[in-house]
Amino acid sequence: MQRPGPSLRFSPLVASALVLAAAGPVGAQHTPEVTEAGLARGEMFYQAHCGRCHGMLGQGGEGPNLARPTLPRAPDHGSLVRVIRRGIPGTGMPGTRSNLVSDLEVDLIAAYVRTLAQDAVVEVAGDAARGQEVFAAGGDCYSCHVVDGRGTGVGPELTGIGLRRGVEYLYAALQTPESELPVSRRGILRGFRGYLPIRAVTREGRVITGMRVNEDAFTIQLRSISGRTVSLRKEDLVELEKQFDHSLMPAVEEMTGADIDDLVAFLADLGEGS
Incomplete structure (x- = not known):
């Protein structure tokens, strides 16, 4: 006697996965066909992982505006998937770790981002x-x-x-x-360490301000606004302030x-x- 098999119930995420699987491999060059439920999931993942920098509507913030017909670094779906997964070296765009964001989530995020061009692009008032x-x-x-x-x-x-x-x-x-x-975030400040404002006061009362270029246990090198580099021995200083919440601009x-x-x-x- 055969037992009846369990009934199959698909969540929107599983249904989206089936659509993507039918459309081709993850990260394919073409844009996969995604259901409305899949795009809704993509929007949710986008807001969780990307909205803080690019804005909840994709119209920019700390990161660039994504609501544009063509993304220069990601002109197609496959390249956009790679940017989301690998990040962009030398910029504030980090990659995504596979144990935190699955391939399916990345694919759905990419599919959702490519729909943002349908929305109004941010207009800049100036010339x-x-x-x-x-x-x-x-x-x-x-x-x-x-x-x-x-x-x-x-x-x-x-x-x-x-x-x-x-x-x-x-x-x-x-x-x-x-x-x-x-x-x-995940060490992406590396490229900005040289722009940390420093205020140093010598034993003679001389006040020196600039951006940190390098530092070790005994010395610190600063670059002034004029572009001049100054090397200071820490033992000669009575005050060394690192102004993490300050900008020299x-x-x-x-x-x-x-x-x-x-x-x-x-x-x-x-x-x-x-």
């Missing part, structure tokens, strides 16, 4: 061409930042910043720089609202043509 003039003259930003080989590399290079940061982040970074300092308090709009438009446009 990018005029913003470049503000960057060069009114803001004197080339004195600290490099863009396309021009400028001084005291602060972070801004070439391609439009691909790494969203519009809201750029506004906040200009108006209140200390509010948008890079945060530490001045707020653009003297700029008009139109100047800030134009400057943001220029920065948001950097990297769009690459």
Whole structure:
């Protein structure tokens, strides 16, 4: 006598997995056909893993805007899956660990992200061409930042910043720089350690400020805003303050609202043509 087999009940996640399996292998170059339930799951996974940086609607924040017809680093589904899984070295985009985010979840996230282009793209109010003039003259930003080989590399290079940061982040970074300092997640602060502000006071009462370039148990090297590097012996200091919640970048308090709009438009446009 044969016993009847158990009835099969599929959750939305399992149903989505079946659709993806039928559509092809995970990470395939084409965009898989995903059910509405699958996209809902993708949205949920996106908000859990990606929304903090890219915004809950994908319109940018600490990370770039994803609601655009083409993502320069991920023009198709397969490349987007690889970016989500592996991250982008040298940027704030970390990879995903397979024991925390499954291949199915990555595939659903990628499928959901590719639907964001259907939504309205964030419009920048300013004029990018005029913003470049503000960057060069009114803001004197080339004195600290490099863009396309021009400028001084005291602060972070801004070439391609439009691909790494969203519009809201750029506004906040200009108006209140200390509010948008890079945060530490899985060690992605590595590239920003040289920009930690330091205030040192010598035994003679000399106050030295700058960004940390290097440090060991006995010495610390700073780079001043002028670009000069200073090496100090810790035994010669009476005070050594590491200002983790401070930025050496001045707020653009003297700029008009139109100047800030134009400057943001220029920065948001950097990297769009690459």
